[in-house]
Structures are given as C-alpha cells and as structure tokens.
Amino acid sequence: MQKQPVFSVREEMQLLPFLLEKYPGKGRNKVKSLLTRGQVMVGNRVVTRHDHLLGAGDKVTILQTGSVKQRELMAGIKIVYEDEFLLVVDKPPGLLSMATDEEKERTAYRILNEYVQGHNGGARIFIVHRLDRDTSGLMMFAKTAAVKNQLQDNWKDIILERSYMALVEGEVKEKQGTIKTWLKESSTKTMYVSRPGEGVIAITHYVVVEQTPEYSLLAVQLETGRKNQIRVHMQSIGHSVVGDKRYGSKRNPLERLGLHAQVLAFKHPISGETLRFETKIPKRFKSLFPVNKPPV
Structure with missing residues (x-):
C-alpha cells in the first residue's frame, strides 16, 4: 500500500504556499485540487481552505484519493466554497443532510459541524436547505x-x-415544459x-438533454422549492x-435516486457578490x- 506523505x-x-513548496513540479491548479478534494489533513482534521494558517510543529498529511481515512473524515463530502459566513459543499448520495428520528449520527450536518469545530472549538454550522438522502449535489450551510x-x-x-x-423513466415527449401544481403532504409524509x-403552489421547469426509449435525462430548474x-x-x-x-419508479439502474443538484447560484448575503x-x-x-x- 502506498505510504501517505507527511x-x-x-x-x-x-497552507497553499506550504504545499506549493512541497510540490514544486505539480503546478498550482493540481496542488489546489488536493485541497478541493479533501486530501489535505492538518493534524487530525481535513482542511480545504487555501489560507489556513499553519503553525510551527504542525503535521500536514496528504491523503490518497478515496483512502479509508479520507472517507472516514469527510464521508465523501467535497467542500466547493468556504468563507467566514458560508460553506457550499457537494454532497454524495446516501448521506442524510441532517438527523431524523431514525438516524442521528451519519449526517452531512454532523460531519461539517465537526469540520468547522476543528478550526474553532466554538464554531457551528446551520442548515439552510436540504437534499434528500439519495440526492447528490450542491448544498449551502x-x-x-x-x-x-x-x-x-x-x-x-x-x-x-x-x-x-434528473434521470427519469421513459421517453419524455415534450422536449421542454413547465409543471405547475398544488402540493400537499399526506399523513405518511408523502407529497401529492x-x-x-389546497396546499402550496409548486413550479418546475425542465428541458430534455438526452433520451432513449427507456430513459430521459432532464435539466430541471426550480422556481419554488417544495419538499x-x-x-x-x-x-x-x-x-x-x-x-x-x-x-412510482419501477427501475433502479443507478442503485440510487436519479437526482443531482448541479447548479447553485446566489447573491452572497454579506458582500452581495454573485457566486x-x-x-x-x-x-x-x-x-x-x-x-x-x-x-435531442
């Protein structure tokens, strides 16, 4: 097994200048990608911020991509953006956004809370919106x-x-469209x-990107954000x-839900900058x- 550099x-x-010194032949973008992928550990925590301040005596470990240690520390979560006010992450499928009555341990919220507390013991994060357990993609905290x-x-x-x-079953005949309905939640927590x-208005826009007789891949834009x-x-x-x-799905070729939160754009709540x-x-x-x- 390949030894992890320390x-x-x-x-x-x-941190970034330190890594550039240690990897003079890699190039700036490749070194930055080590941080983006959560492969850099300072002490016993993963650090992704380029400007993280190292102190004399710190140990910096470079984790192998997909290593057991990396998966244990971040559970596959990739930090896309971070400043003193916000975190934007790419959540893997199979990971809850936050705890439920059934599961209180393995959640994105818990993992990221531990991450920020690694920088500052009194720090914490706050849920802004959620993704379903089996939906992957961009979330903001x-x-x-x-x-x-x-x-x-x-x-x-x-x-x-x-x-x-969204990967859906069958060949969607209308190549683009808008779905506008009212939604309610049943006693079993299922929306209909x-x-x-009655209920709340919900508006979804879609465009067909690719399709076969069996499946269609859609780019979906939310105008409202209902459960x-x-x-x-x-x-x-x-x-x-x-x-x-x-x-209603009858097929599961992905062995996961066919939903991925691909794009997130917003005005920064403090600076007003568009991200x-x-x-x-x-x-x-x-x-x-x-x-x-x-x-198509």
Missing part, C-alpha cells in the same frame, strides 16, 4: 444564525439559480398533487425519477445514453 511545518505560513436567518428570510431574492439533473388552492417537488412532479407527468420507488457553482453530471447518469447518439 510534512512537518517549521515556521508559520499559509450558514456559519452563523444571523446569516442563516437572512438566507431563509430572503431566499427568493438571494437564490438566482437552483437546477438539477392536490386540488387547486420532494421534482420527484412528485415527474411522477405526475408519468416519468418517475429512476430509483424513486416512493413516487455560481456547478458540478459535473454524475458519470452513472450519462452511462445510460449511447456516446455517439446526437443530442
């Missing part, structure tokens, strides 16, 4: 209660774009399309999200479509 820090300096409240109270004005890739005026909105809306047009047994983050379409989604098939 470096000793001799004098106080920022606040680092203060004030920022959390500002985001939630002004969500419609702050969020500029929130879009998903209700009569007009299970995409899942129930796809079921309502007869094209359930793959792997979504709760909302936009985009992740790649999961390879397993694309694997269901012939490589040489012309686009």
Whole structure:
C-alpha cells in the first residue's frame, strides 16, 4: 500500500504556499485540487481552505484519493466554497443532510459541524436547505444564525439559480415544459398533487438533454422549492425519477435516486457578490445514453 506523505511545518505560513513548496513540479491548479478534494489533513482534521494558517510543529498529511481515512473524515463530502459566513459543499448520495428520528449520527450536518469545530472549538454550522438522502449535489450551510436567518428570510431574492439533473423513466415527449401544481403532504409524509388552492403552489421547469426509449435525462430548474417537488412532479407527468420507488419508479439502474443538484447560484448575503457553482453530471447518469447518439 502506498505510504501517505507527511510534512512537518517549521515556521508559520499559509497552507497553499506550504504545499506549493512541497510540490514544486505539480503546478498550482493540481496542488489546489488536493485541497478541493479533501486530501489535505492538518493534524487530525481535513482542511480545504487555501489560507489556513499553519503553525510551527504542525503535521500536514496528504491523503490518497478515496483512502479509508479520507472517507472516514469527510464521508465523501467535497467542500466547493468556504468563507467566514458560508460553506457550499457537494454532497454524495446516501448521506442524510441532517438527523431524523431514525438516524442521528451519519449526517452531512454532523460531519461539517465537526469540520468547522476543528478550526474553532466554538464554531457551528446551520442548515439552510436540504437534499434528500439519495440526492447528490450542491448544498449551502450558514456559519452563523444571523446569516442563516437572512438566507431563509430572503431566499427568493438571494437564490438566482437552483437546477438539477434528473434521470427519469421513459421517453419524455415534450422536449421542454413547465409543471405547475398544488402540493400537499399526506399523513405518511408523502407529497401529492392536490386540488387547486389546497396546499402550496409548486413550479418546475425542465428541458430534455438526452433520451432513449427507456430513459430521459432532464435539466430541471426550480422556481419554488417544495419538499420532494421534482420527484412528485415527474411522477405526475408519468416519468418517475429512476430509483424513486416512493413516487412510482419501477427501475433502479443507478442503485440510487436519479437526482443531482448541479447548479447553485446566489447573491452572497454579506458582500452581495454573485457566486455560481456547478458540478459535473454524475458519470452513472450519462452511462445510460449511447456516446455517439446526437443530442435531442
């Protein structure tokens, strides 16, 4: 098994310059990617911030991609952006956003709370919005209660774009469209399309990106952010999200839910700066479509 490099820090300096010194032949972008992928551990915690201040005597370990230690520390979560007010992460499928009555331990919230406490023992994070356990992709957390409240109270004005890739069953005939319905929650916590005026209004826009007779890959834009909105809306047009047994799916070629939060753009609640983050379409989604098939 390949040994993990461990470096000793001799004098106080920022993490990125330190790594560039240790890897002079790698190039700045490749060294930065070690941080982005959560491969750099200072002491016993993963650090992703370029400007993290190292002290004399610190030990910096470079974790192998996919190593047991890396998975244990971050559970596959990738930090996409971080400042003193916010965290934006790419959550893997299979990980809860926060605790439920059934599961209180293995959650994105818990892992990231421990991460920020590694920098500052009194720090904590705050849930702003959630992704379903089996949905992967971009999530934002606040680092203060004030920022959390500002985001939630002004969500419609702050969020500029929130879009998903959805892999659904069957060939969607309308190549683009808007689904607008009222949604309600049943006693079993399942959302359903209700009569007009009952529940909450939900609006979903979609465009077909790729398709075969068996599956369609959709780019989905949320105008509203209701619980299970995409899942129930796809079921309502007869094209359930793959792997979504709760909302009518009969197939599960991915062995996960076919939903990925791909794009998140927003106005920074403190600086007002426009930030936009985009992740790649999961390879397993694309694997269901012939490589040489012309686009829809």
